[in-house]
Structure formats: structure tokens, C-alpha cells
Amino acid sequence: MISELQSSSEGTPIDRLLREQGRLQTPVADFSRRYDAGDVSGPFRELIPLENPKADEQFAFEVDLDRCTGCKACVAGCHSLNGLEENETWRDVGLIQGLVEGEAYQQTVTTACHHCADPGCLNGCPVNAYEKDSVTGIVLHLDDQCIGCQYCVLKCPYDVPKYSKRLGIVRKCDMCYSRLSVGEAPACVQSCPTEAIRIVTVNKDAVQRKAEEANTPAFLPASPHQSFTKPTTAYVSVKHIPQNAVAGDATVLRPQHAHWPLVIMLSLTQISVGLTIAAALWPAHQRFLLLVSSVICMMGLGASALHLGQPLKAWRAFLGIMHSWLSREIVTFGGYAPILIGLTAAQFISLPIELPTAAVWLPVLIGLAGVFTSVMIYADTPRPFWRFQLTASRFFGSTMIALGAGGCVFGVGLSAILLLGLGLIAKVAVDVVGMIEIFNADFSPDKHSALIQMKCERKVFISRWLLTVAGTVMVALSPLSAFAIGGALLLIGGEVSERYLFFRAVAAPKMPGGIRP
Structure with a gap:
């Protein structure tokens, strides 16, 4: 068979390929032809x-x-x-x-x-x-x-x-x-x-x-x-x-950057807003709740600066307020923090005038607006894991948990436990919606996120709920005690873990990549 091919008029397959290649007008051949003709005006x-x-x-x-x-x-x-x-x-x-x-x-x-x-x-x-x-x-x-x-x-x-x-x-x-x-x-x-x-x-x-x-x-x-x-x-x-x-890389699991400064910032600012609402609802404990809220708020905003590659230029972040949700978040929490700190300071110093009890509702309204801007920052990206319904449930759920936990620590009663429960229900609902996607036959972005949590970040996912459940039991059953304060700290740990998964598990859209193992 080989001898027949070699004796044919067309020659061997290699001969045919070489002749075909010689007829191709490749860019190199085209440039060579024009160069030989004296045309060098720009290939x-x-x-x-x-x-x-x-x-x-x-x-x-x-x-x-x-x-x-x-x-x-x-x-x-x-x-x-x-x-x-x-x-x-x-x-x-x-x-x-x-x-x-x-x-x-x-x-x-x-x-x-x-x-x-x-x-x-x-x-x-x-x-x-x-x-x-x-x-x-x-x-x-x-x-x-x-x-x-x-x-x-x-x-x-x-x-x-x-x-x-x-x-x-x-x-x-x-x-x-x-x-x-x-x-x-x-x-x-x-x-x-x-x-x-x-x-x-x-x-x-x-x-x-x-x-x-x-x-x-x-x-x-x-x-x-x-x-x-x-x-x-x-x-x-x-x-x-x-x-x-x-x-080619459609089914490759790609955990994203954790963005730890943003994890801390989002968790603590939402907790701060929840505690500020608790201070407005239960004036008898207002002094302590405002103090803790102020400290947590400043820790959160301080952490956010660590996320910037050029923190000394952060003052310019208001320039995009007409089109950027990030600018709106920065401006909103930039107003929330000084008002909150001022009201807290007023609890410990004598002022020539007495502030009305309702004054604490001003930082509450600004803080809730700040949480909304945080939601929109991520909902405004083309990432299904961050769509508005899920992100709002996560972020406002954190605020609700902090509100309920603040009341539970002081033994406010059934109302605080109900508020804490509502926050937990919002969190459970989000995770149930996400985990159902594992059984989806198509490899959707939601399934991608669910698999990252279950495979790549399984320990964090389990730890997050262990911290949340243990903290909830401790603050609900042991008010006015060290156990309640310890439970509140466990709840904060659960919220930080959830926010970590929020960034790690998102399926980031991208152009097609190559085949990866």
C-alpha cells in the first residue's frame, strides 16, 4: 500500500502537504512578496x-x-x-x-x-x-x-x-x-x-x-x-x-479571592447597625449598646482601608457617587460613623442641652441605608450567587441577628428571641436555595457556588453553622451572663465565616479558558 502511494503521480502525503503549504498565502509569505516588490509601507x-x-x-x-x-x-x-x-x-x-x-x-x-x-x-x-x-x-x-x-x-x-x-x-x-x-x-x-x-x-x-x-x-x-x-x-x-x-474549563471549581478586609468590614458594619437598632428599641440598655456598636463600626471601617492598594487616595471615593454603588456605600457609612460616635459620646459626657431619645434613630436610618448600598454593590455585578434576593437576605439577616442577639444578652425577652430567629431563618433559606443546586444536571453558576462550599470549603461551611447554632443557644438561654457574651462572640464568628464564603464561593463570570486538570 505504501509503495502504491509513493508511486502515484501525487507523491507521498508529505509531498502533497508541502506543495499545499507552498500555495498558502501566509502573512510571512505575503510580506516577503511585497518586500521583494519594493512595498515596505507598513505590513x-x-x-x-x-x-x-x-x-x-x-x-x-x-x-x-x-x-x-x-x-x-x-x-x-x-x-x-x-x-x-x-x-x-x-x-x-x-x-x-x-x-x-x-x-x-x-x-x-x-x-x-x-x-x-x-x-x-x-x-x-x-x-x-x-x-x-x-x-x-x-x-x-x-x-x-x-x-x-x-x-x-x-x-x-x-x-x-x-x-x-x-x-x-x-x-x-x-x-x-x-x-x-x-x-x-x-x-x-x-x-x-x-x-x-x-x-x-x-x-x-x-x-x-x-x-x-x-x-x-x-x-x-x-x-x-x-x-x-x-x-x-x-x-x-x-x-x-x-x-x-x-x-474548556467550564466545570473547573475556582474559589475566588477571600478579600479579608471586606469580610471584616461587611460583617462588622452590619452587626453595628443591628446593635444601633437595639439601642433605639430598648433605651434602658442604650449606653452599652451604642458603645459596643461604635467600637465594632470603627473596627469594620478601619479594616476596609486595608483592602485598598492606594489607601491615601481613599478621600476621592465620593467622586463616583452619581453612578457607583461603592461610592454611595463609602459616603453613607462615612456619615453613619461620626453620628453614631457622637451619640455614644453624648451618653458619657454632660451636654448643655439634652438630646431627645429619638435622636438615636438618625444613625439607624443612615445605617440601614448603608447596608442597602452594600447589598447593591454586589447585586450590581453579573454574578448569580450575589443576586439581590440572596445578598439582601444575607446582609439584612446579619443585621437582624445582631439586633436579636443584643436584646437576648440583656434578657429583653421573647421579642429579641423572635428577631434573632427571623435572622436565622433568612440565612437558612439562602443556604437551602443554594444547596439544592447541587442536584441540578446542568453545571450552572449556582451549582458551581454550591460545590465550592461543599468540596473546597466544607470545613468552613460546617464551622460557620456550628458557631451560629452554638451562639444562638447561648445568648437565648443564658441572658445577663458571661455565657451570653460568649454566645454573641460565637455569632460574630459565624457571620465572619459566612462572609468569607460569600467571596470564596461566588462563580465569577469570565471568557472561556483552556482545559485544566
Whole structure:
């Protein structure tokens, strides 16, 4: 058989492949042909627009999936030409796979910032460290304005902004804005050996309409839907891309960063608000409850500063109050803390005027507004584990538990126990809803979160409920005793554990990744 192939007029399979390769118009061959002809006016000119977009247009990436081989030259080129840190990447290569008419389908995908028409990073930034260039539409990050809060990382559904611990700020792809401005192609475009990446001009209104149309499929299968931020990147292919394709790493469990300063901040501020409500409801114990609430509040707000990469710039966080829930939270708790501390101080010093008993309701109202802003910070991200109903039950449930526990410690009676019970019911309901997802046949984001809690963080999950149950029994059955105070501390430990799982177990949306073990 082999001899027959070798004696055929076409030669061996290797001969045929070599002849076919010689006929391919690869980018290298094309450049060589033009160079030999004396045309050296710029080999990448056809891969970038030669003029600025019109008023209703902007620049965007276009990826030819049929040309992408997954070689990661674009990743290396971006990393090298932009001087990124060792583990920092602004462009990634992933994989999608599925079935087309019963046959296996597999496609490598290169992704970077999509320079969205409605950028989540820009909308969430509390210090206005993002801007969308008015001419090109490129989403730029202003490094000197960034405080390193990383909220843009949570707001972006494509895992684009990357936090640099060394610099204390976030950085991201800017489509090599400085190169484009002088007519030079971005690093990824230059480095791709098959010219799979190019810069094109797109109509912004068309992008908006397509993202808002009902039942519109995702702009790339296995990627987050475009309705949230309206990305402008276009993935093109002459092949049929199955809409049921999945990412190569779709079933990989990825516990997220714990964000310990935020764990402490969220737990303690919500507990503080609960104790302040207890002080308003039971004036006989107001002095002690306000004192404990003030101390806990200051500990929580102090911990939050440790989360910032640039804490000395934190004063600028009010700049985004018109569009960022993080700014609103900072401003609200920034008003809650001094009023609470002032009312607490008034309990221990003589004032020329006597404050009305109802004055304590002022920090209560501001504190509840602060808890609501905390809920919205996370509900405003495209993460199902943080959707409004679940997050509100968790956060206001913590406030209710602190309120009930504060009353139980002082032996207020049945009303305090009922309030504590309501908070616990809210917590149980959230966990029941989450754990049911384990039995879901589809690997949904909710199932992802449930599996992280049951597999990766099983000990923390069990410990959290042991602390909560033990603390509840101690404060309910042993009022006005050291056991009650110990029970309150156990409840705080349970709340901190829950908040830890809140960050660790969230299924963070992202573009498709590669196959992982």
C-alpha cells in the first residue's frame, strides 16, 4: 500500500502537504512578496483602520476564529511590548468545544478587553479612574487616579481588569492606544502569525441594539452574554459555531479571592447597625449598646482601608457617587460613623442641652441605608450567587441577628428571641436555595457556588453553622451572663465565616479558558 502511494503521480502525503503549504498565502509569505516588490509601507496597515471613527462609531477588535491556532503569540506579544508583570496578562487564549451535527467541534479563542459600549468597569469605579475615549471609543484606565479598590474586577463579566499587588492599582488592555494613535498596530495584532486579530470600526448604535434584542445569543458561545456591558469585539467564522458549546474549563471549581478586609468590614458594619437598632428599641440598655456598636463600626471601617492598594487616595471615593454603588456605600457609612460616635459620646459626657431619645434613630436610618448600598454593590455585578434576593437576605439577616442577639444578652425577652430567629431563618433559606443546586444536571453558576462550599470549603461551611447554632443557644438561654457574651462572640464568628464564603464561593463570570486538570 505504501509503495502504491509513493508511486502515484501525487507523491507521498508529505509531498502533497508541502506543495499545499507552498500555495498558502501566509502573512510571512505575503510580506516577503511585497518586500521583494519594493512595498515596505507598513505590513500591518490592512489590519488597522486608516482613519478615526465617525461620531457614531468606535474601534473594536475583530477575531477570525478560523485563523486562530491557539499559539498564544498574541499573549506573549502583549506581555512583552506592554511590560507586564510575571503573572499579569491582558490577553488570554481559551477553548470552546461542542458538537455540530454529531461531530466534535473545538475552537481556540483569543480574548482581551472588549472596550464595551456600556463598560461595567467605568460604571462601577468610585474614583472615575476609567474613561471612554470620545474619538476612538477605547476604554482607558487612568492609573494615577486608581485607588486599588478592585470593584472594576467584580463589575467586569469578562475578567479583564487585573490587579497589581506591587503597584496597588488595577491595569487593563487599552488596545495599545499610544501605538494606534501614530498608525501602528497593537502588540497582539503585530504578533499574531496568522493575522487572526485586527482592529475594525463598528457602529455603536448597532452594538447597542444587538445587545438589547430579546433572545439574542451570546456574542461568543460559552461567554457571558453581551446584554450587561455591550462588548464590541466581533468573533467571525465561516464555520457553524454551536450555541451549546462550552468552555474548556467550564466545570473547573475556582474559589475566588477571600478579600479579608471586606469580610471584616461587611460583617462588622452590619452587626453595628443591628446593635444601633437595639439601642433605639430598648433605651434602658442604650449606653452599652451604642458603645459596643461604635467600637465594632470603627473596627469594620478601619479594616476596609486595608483592602485598598492606594489607601491615601481613599478621600476621592465620593467622586463616583452619581453612578457607583461603592461610592454611595463609602459616603453613607462615612456619615453613619461620626453620628453614631457622637451619640455614644453624648451618653458619657454632660451636654448643655439634652438630646431627645429619638435622636438615636438618625444613625439607624443612615445605617440601614448603608447596608442597602452594600447589598447593591454586589447585586450590581453579573454574578448569580450575589443576586439581590440572596445578598439582601444575607446582609439584612446579619443585621437582624445582631439586633436579636443584643436584646437576648440583656434578657429583653421573647421579642429579641423572635428577631434573632427571623435572622436565622433568612440565612437558612439562602443556604437551602443554594444547596439544592447541587442536584441540578446542568453545571450552572449556582451549582458551581454550591460545590465550592461543599468540596473546597466544607470545613468552613460546617464551622460557620456550628458557631451560629452554638451562639444562638447561648445568648437565648443564658441572658445577663458571661455565657451570653460568649454566645454573641460565637455569632460574630459565624457571620465572619459566612462572609468569607460569600467571596470564596461566588462563580465569577469570565471568557472561556483552556482545559485544566
